[in-house]
Amino acid sequence: xxxxxxxxxxxxxxxxxxxxxxxxxxxxxxxxxxxxxxxxxxxxxxxxxxxxxxxxxxxxxxxxxxxxxxxxxxxxxxxxxxxxxxxxxxxxxxxxxxxxxxxxxxxxxxxxxxxxxxxxxxxxxxxxxxxxxxxxxxxxxxxxxxxxxxxxxxxxxxxxxxxxxxxxxxxxxxxxxxxxxxxxxxxxxxxxxxxxxxxxxxxxxxxxxxxxxxxxxxxxxxxxxxxxxxxxxxxxxxxxxxxxxxxxxxxxxxxxxxxxxxxxxxxxxxxxxxxxxxxxxxxxxxxxxxxxxxxxxxxxxxxxx
Amino acid sequence: xxxxxxxxxxxxxxxxxxxxxxxxxxxxxxxxxxxxxxxxxxxxxxxxxxxxxxxxxxxxxxxxxxxxxxxxxxxxxxxxxxxxxxxxxxxxxxxxxxxxxxxxxxxxxxxxxxxxxxxxxxxxxxxxxxxxxxxxxxxxxxxxxxxxxxxxxxxxxxxxxxxxxxxxxxxxxxxxxxxxxxxxxxxxxxxxxxxxxxxxxxxxxxxxxxxxxxxxxxxxxxxxxxxxxxxxxxxxxxxxxxxxxxxxxxxxxxxxxxxxxxxxxxxxxxxxxxxxxxxxxxxxxxxxxxxxxxxxxxxxxxxxxxxxxxxxxxxxxxxxxxxxxxxxxxxxxxxxxxxxxxxxxxxxxxxxxxxxxxxxxxxxxxxxxxxxxxxxxxxxxxxxxxxxxxxxxxxxxxxx
Numbered sequence: 001x002x003x004x005x006x007x008x009x010x011x012x013x014x015x016x017x018x019x020x021x022x023x024x025x026x027x028x029x030x031x032x033x034x035x036x037x038x039x040x041x042x043x044x045x046x047x048x049x050x051x052x053x054x055x056x057x058x059x060x061x062x063x064x065x066x067x068x069x070x071x072x073x074x075x076x077x078x079x080x081x082x083x084x085x086x087x088x089x090x091x092x093x094x095x096x097x098x099x100x101x102x103x104x105x106x107x108x109x110x111x112x113x114x115x116x117x118x119x120x121x122x123x124x125x126x127x128x129x130x131x132x133x134x135x136x137x138x139x140x141x142x143x144x145x146x147x148x149x150x151x152x153x154x155x156x157x158x159x160x161x162x163x164x165x166x167x168x169x170x171x172x173x174x175x176x177x178x179x180x181x182x183x184x185x186x187x188x189x190x191x192x193x194x195x196x197x198x199x200x201x202x203x204x205x206x207x208x209x210x211x212x213x214x215x216x217x218x219x220x221x222x223x224x225x226x227x228x229x230x231x232x233x234x235x236x237x238x239x240x241x242x243x244x245x246x247x248x249x250x251x252x253x254x255x256x257x258x259x260x261x262x263x264x265x266x267x268x269x270x271x272x273x274x275x276x277x278x279x280x281x282x283x284x285x286x287x288x289x290x291x292x293x294x295x296x297x298x299x300x301x302x303x304x305x
Numbered sequence: 306x307x308x309x310x311x312x313x314x315x316x317x318x319x320x321x322x323x324x325x326x327x328x329x330x331x332x333x334x335x336x337x338x339x340x341x342x343x344x345x346x347x348x349x350x351x352x353x354x355x356x357x358x359x360x361x362x363x364x365x366x367x368x369x370x371x372x373x374x375x376x377x378x379x380x381x382x383x384x385x386x387x388x389x390x391x392x393x394x395x396x397x398x399x400x401x402x403x404x405x406x407x408x409x410x411x412x413x414x415x416x417x418x419x420x421x422x423x424x425x426x427x428x429x430x431x432x433x434x435x436x437x438x439x440x441x442x443x444x445x446x447x448x449x450x451x452x453x454x455x456x457x458x459x460x461x462x463x464x465x466x467x468x469x470x471x472x473x474x475x476x477x478x479x480x481x482x483x484x485x486x487x488x489x490x491x492x493x494x495x496x497x498x499x500x501x502x503x504x505x506x507x508x509x510x511x512x513x514x515x516x517x518x519x520x521x522x523x524x525x526x527x528x529x530x531x532x533x534x535x536x537x538x539x540x541x542x543x544x545x546x547x548x549x550x551x552x553x554x555x556x557x558x559x560x561x562x563x564x565x566x567x568x569x570x571x572x573x574x575x576x577x578x579x580x581x582x583x584x585x586x587x588x589x590x591x592x593x594x595x596x597x598x599x600x601x602x603x604x605x606x607x608x609x610x611x612x613x614x615x616x617x618x619x620x621x622x623x624x625x626x627x628x629x630x631x632x633x634x635x636x637x638x639x640x641x642x643x644x645x646x647x648x649x650x651x652x653x654x655x656x657x658x659x660x661x662x663x664x665x666x667x668x669x670x671x672x673x674x675x676x677x678x679x680x681x682x683x684x685x686x687x688x689x690x691x692x693x694x695x696x697x698x699x700x701x702x703x704x705x
Contacts, residue, residue: 016332017575047581052574087523097523100516140332140467161525187333191685223648231641234633235626246622248607249649256648258683289574 002213002280004031004133004300007181009126009174011136011209013144014185015195019217021049022289023185023282024137026296031133032068033301039131040065042073043138043147044118052289062125070131076114077104079121086124087162115150116167123170126179145199148174148208174209181212186270188219188263197273213278214270219263220256221283229257312675313701315595319564320347320354320461325454325556327464329586330568331578335599335679338686339568340465341369342695344397347461349386349696351394355453358401358465369399369689376403376410378458385689398459407445415545428535451549454556558590565593569666570600571659580669594674597699598663600681602656609650617646617653 004010004027012020012027021042028038039062042048048058050073054065060078062070077098084094097103125134138144151174154167174180182203186196200211224232235242235250242250263281271279282299285292309317319326320343328340337358344356355378356369366374369381381397409426416422425431446466453462521529557563565586569579579596586593610619618626623642630638667676679698686692 017570018333047578052577084523088519093519097516097519103516103520143467158525158527158531161527162523163525164527189685192333223644228641228644231630231635231638234630234635243622243625245607245610245618246626248604249617249645252604252649252652253645255683256652262684 002278009134009180011138011182013138016140018185018187020185021137022292023215024135025053025293026300028069028135029297030301036132037068039134040071041136044076045073048073053293074118074121079117083117083120112150115147119170120166123173145202177210180209182209183212184214186214186216188266193266193269214274216267216270216281218284219281220259224253224257309701312677315675316677317700323562323564324460325462325563327565328568329466329565329582331575334568334570334575336568337465339597340463342692344463345692346696346700348393348395348397349391352461353396353459354461355398355459356463374399374401376406389690389693402446402449404445407449411448431535447553451553560592563592565591566595566597568597571662576662576666596676598678601678602659603680604653605656605660607653617649
């Protein structure tokens with residue numbers, strides 16, 4: 001079981017479709033149930049996911065989603081405003097900079113500007129005493145790695161200046177094992193597991209946020225046993241003799257077993273690399289966003305102190 | 306000759322007639338695999354096709370049975386086809402976009418002279434951004450697309466895109482670059498110091514100078530100098546860049562040449578994103594209306610033997626099963642049969658949900674849209690035969 005009560009800032013990443021948002025929401029609900037105040041951040045999502053779980057409209061300023069849970073979507077232009085405001089105290093000057101059309105185009109097209117000001121906003125939130133924990137729903141793994149490299153690159157690129165200072169502060173905070181950790185979401189299947197392990201390797205090699213653990217989503221619940229597999233193979237040995245419906249049921253059963261075996265292999269590989277204590281499987285959950293995250297939160301609160 | 310469904314016919318026409326197929330959709334729905342399968346079928350049907358992935362996850366190589374993919378265009382060996390009993394009338398290449406290398410190639414190609422080239426390649430900002438940031442990734446995807454499309458080496462490019470959000474960025478990239486490279490604005494930004502004391506930039510208008518100074522305070526003067534130097538170094542390359550950005554932007558909207566394929570899965574989240582993506586394509590006047598739904602459950606039509614209890618197997622069938630297993634030395638198996646039935650009823654329920662999701666998608670997208678389906682596969686597809694089997698489902702042709 002992964003204990004989330006220890007650190008303040010959690011980044012959740014994984015390939016697309018691995019259930020990052022569902023896990024974020026499940027974790028937030030689990031923490032809130034234990035009296036913790038939680039902020040969930042989406043990162044420049046063109047179409048934020050949180051409203052599917054909590055209703056309402058997404059916003060840049062944190063809004064209350066549920067008791068002790070707040071959420072926000074950090075879009076680039078609002079984050080840019082925050083950054084400029086944090087450096088320039090005079091409001092009219094801030095407006096002058098941000099209103100300028102050329103400045104906007106310049107910043108939109110300048111690679112890295114987007115990433116840095118967004119990280120800067122996460123960094124600001126990470127000091128805010130209103131929350132005990134901040135969960136960041138990151139983009140898919142390849143781009144999450146690129147995002148985290150930005151503050152390091154900025155430090156190499158710029159010898160001085162406020163941007164370099166901010167980049168350095170961000171890098172220090174996000175890599176501090178007392179403060180931050182990176183959580184992965186994965187799916188069973190050989191290739192998804194390969195990708196998870198590759199991304200983890202990249203992250204570790206680059207000294208990015210310390211790895212906190214991995215959630216294996218859509219792990220099939222054990223319905224058919226290894227013993228059942230033997231019986232199924234007896235039936236499968238002469239499939240032509242099977243009555244139509246029995247054959248369908250048998251085929252679906254064999255597939256189920258195969259899925260189970262693949263998932264078990266995947267889980268074993270994750271445990272080997274992440275460690276058993278930092279690897280948690282979560283079952284296939286039917287239902288709406290809300291039902292899924294609710295069920296997840298119950299499972300996830302088991303491991304929290 | 307097997308009969309093709311209208312959707313399968315439509316997809317067949319697309320790979321026969323178009324010169325660019327762009328696969329878009331959310332992550333984890335088999336987009337890369339689908340792109341590879343489309344490329345294979347096109348090659349079989351006589352096109353000179355290339356499959357390009359810009360997904361940093363690098364799955365295409367596995368799917369095509371290649372050890373690795375690089376920034377160079379690699380031919381898929383003929384033996385891959387013939388080993389599976391197919392004779393392609395055309396050819397297939399595959400490549401993975403390496404941003405840094407593509408960027409370097411572009412600089413080499415468009416630089417008017419050695420000095421410009423070394424000025425760009427030597428710029429610190431260039432060195433750091435060219436291989437790391439998503440924005441440059443998108444610019445370069447667009448560049449590579451231009452290159453492949455205009456090279457004459459291929460008559461069909463099948464482009465795999467990164468998951469949802471980044472695919473949108475990618476679609477925007479050429480336009481964004483185009484806007485940025487608008488000469489008036491660039492001219493405003495990149496006016497060199499008139500007295501030549503300092504190599505850098507000066508903004509001549511009053512507010513411009515002020516804004517520039519303020520930007521210096523906010524982002525650091527060095528940041529501005531570096532970035533400005535970067536774009537200054539690019540000045541001589543701008544015309545070429547803009548021309549390409551416009552060609553790509555036009556290509557993406559050309560109904561004779563291009564077709565977008567929205568790849569999705571029946572889960573509600575993926576379907577929502579498919580609709581969103583469809584709407585985005587419509588909004589941008591990009592040719593969409595073609596969907597591929599992967600991972601579709603196979604038993605939507607299975608009926609229980611006994612409606613009232615909902616049990617799938619009748620008494621006779623259960624007895625038959627018990628006898629068969631008893632003959633093989635396994636006595637007392639009712640619990641096993643029960644588990645099997647429970648599992649099957651869940652599988653059927655999921656298949657029914659899938660079917661409903663597909664019907665909803667069809668009614669959402671309208672009569673003109675085409676929806677192809679591929680059944681759920683338990684194992685990852687990472688060999689050629691598996692890709693051919695997918696083609697069987699996509700195009701309704703006999704798979705090997």
